[in-house]
Amino acid sequence: MPASPSLPAGKSPEEILRLRARLLGPSLSVSYRAPLKIVRGEGAYLFDETGRAYLDCVNNVCHVGHSHPRVAAAACRQMATLNTNTRYLHDAIIDYAARLTATLPEPLRVCFFVNSGSEANDLALRLARAHTGGTDMVVLDGAYHGNLSSLIDLSPYKFDGPGGAGAPPHTHVVPMPDPYRGLYRRGDPGAGAKYAAHVGEAVGAVRASGRRLAAFFAEPILSCGGQVVPPEGFFREAYASVRAAGGVCVADEVQVGFGRVGSHFWAFETHGVAPDIVTMGKPIGNGHPLAAVVTTPEVAASFANGMEYFNTFGGNPVSCAVGLAVLEVIEEEGLQANARRVGAHLTARLTDLMARHRLIGDVRGRGLFLGVELVRDRARLEPAAEEAAEVVERAKERGVLLSADGPLHNVLKIKPPLVFSEADADRLAETLDAVLAEVR
């Protein structure tokens, strides 16, 4: 664990909360019953204003570790030299685009740089519509694709949640391909095909209603949906149905990309498919507002219909320098391999806990993108949402940061910075062991 910080304490948490209530929109909530004031980050650790360290098991944005010195140095150097827009020529955007596309299969070679995963997903939607001439979208139940108006419309997590207005006419929701709790489960070797058949049905219904399909939008592993890994075969067959109907396939890698799954750099690769459009965000800049869409030359050509696409900040030299530094760090520090090794170790430790804690119904995920689903009864799968919230609070008291999510609010999400070590994994497992013993 890094040494304790020596920073000025600033305002008290109570004062910040009081000022937030006055100065920030009330639609933004804070984490934990007694919210944390965090003043410093290093590696997999965050520090509060008293110098107390917390092991961060949930921050998938600071991908290569909090405040990584090399990423900060790249940004500093470029900010002191030049930050301007992409209507001028600059090496950084080209160096970065070349490096980024080298991680992807052909023909995913054309980049658009934007400032957030939401901007990336909105652009993917525009690309898909321009390429297909269609408007309609097939999405997975429980999915979240971003905070923009067009993306709330693609996110059952939002439009079917509090304050939501339901699916708009152009959005078609298929059952979540959840092998633990869904329609077809782990024991069923045909589960993937059966879930994919719902995609085929949705695609057929679009056509039957006289509407036209644009895209199938999906995360290769669901995040807000509850860290759900769709079963073998699902994506292959779903993509085939969508393409047969003239739609394109969008892989939303905003949460799961950049080596997190360990075995591969991109989560879609674990399913043996290649999308037409990939969207990237969160970890791409280790916290810097950067995101990207990568697509094929054909899709990009369809979008170039005479309407210019210019993004003021997108692809600026600072953002590209940061993105490039993140890719270099992932490679040079072997973070994908670390995600694989530590992820396997952590999965084994968490699976072991199932023997002692009946509350754990399922342990799942890939690499360092894991979920622990809590249930009150392993046969009926009664969700243990209050218990999950309690586990999160008690782990925090012990200096370990987690969160709970999923449609039933009963899945512990584990998605730490990729510098997470085996010792960190052991600490997390031991903390969960202790906390689960208290929460029954």
Add this chain to the structure above:
Amino acid sequence: MPASPSLPAGKSPEEILRLRARLLGPSLSVSYRAPLKIVRGEGAYLFDETGRAYLDCVNNVCHVGHSHPRVAAAACRQMATLNTNTRYLHDAIIDYAARLTATLPEPLRVCFFVNSGSEANDLALRLARAHTGGTDMVVLDGAYHGNLSSLIDLSPYKFDGPGGAGAPPHTHVVPMPDPYRGLYRRGDPGAGAKYAAHVGEAVGAVRASGRRLAAFFAEPILSCGGQVVPPEGFFREAYASVRAAGGVCVADEVQVGFGRVGSHFWAFETHGVAPDIVTMGKPIGNGHPLAAVVTTPEVAASFANGMEYFNTFGGNPVSCAVGLAVLEVIEEEGLQANARRVGAHLTARLTDLMARHRLIGDVRGRGLFLGVELVRDRARLEPAAEEAAEVVERAKERGVLLSADGPLHNVLKIKPPLVFSEADADRLAETLDAVLAEVR
């Protein structure tokens, strides 16, 4: 002019162009017939790879000057310490929100931090719809509000331009309040009221069609529309009609805010109105991907309907440190006063040029947000678009960067970094004088 740089030259412009054609979407064009490779920026100057300096008269993003050392230092310091999300408490977001809202009239006190002007305008749209229960929007002809799908739908500049599909049913376009070329002109003391009557009509038509008004979206001074200053009284009466019909008024200050107009910090203040929602972008972070929406507690409360609004990168400590540094530099370097003084000097110099150059039909704007409209005939106002393009190219050859825009592509846009000096203004005026003598 700052000293010439000593940076590695990197790839040639030709090689970058070749690689861009392969790696970047073709919907993004570059500036100038022979595009510039820019490797360094300082103050109001940009430098190419040979060390040649260009006076930047058009970059309204690097507001306090290219690569401002204080802004870069603030970002560096914070990036090396902590960059995380707003679900934890941090001083920077509160310090920044307090400082930013102090520039605005009551009751504009509630901030939402996002990553681009487009994200800000999309959020404004969501806020307006949540507050009013309406869907429909009134916009000015020629307006551009952003590159997201929801904002293309609010931008006649886009939906009536190449590749556009026209106005969607929820968007109602009123004539551009252009006192030079529009329906009602400078000699008409009732022009403002007459333009506002079109807003009243549009609002009435929304109601008559059984639809419901959400907002009137407008830039206080039009930018892509051609640097157009709407006439006295227009905004006061338009805002009154909109509010009488239950709509809210959104001021898009993405291009014109932060002291650029000289006399005031916000361009809406020059019209004696106060919007319900203000959106900010471009200059807010001097190039860092930062933007904001500020609204009233009432509008923010309507939006808090149970649906969380969380923006992964929005309001992070680095972005807030950058935003705070920009506000401090504007104040401490007296940049608003500089915009006023240098803007007045430049306006006088440009107006003088009208006597010698028949091509100049109009000189207009406020502070350092100016437009020079070129016409082939001052009576018929025949637009001189080719001439404007030629002026831009020839000025660039002389080391002065400009652009041309407006619905007829015949308006020279002048919106330099606010550190622009009187000597810079003189150089611009002299360059235009020489170039206009060549282009007839």
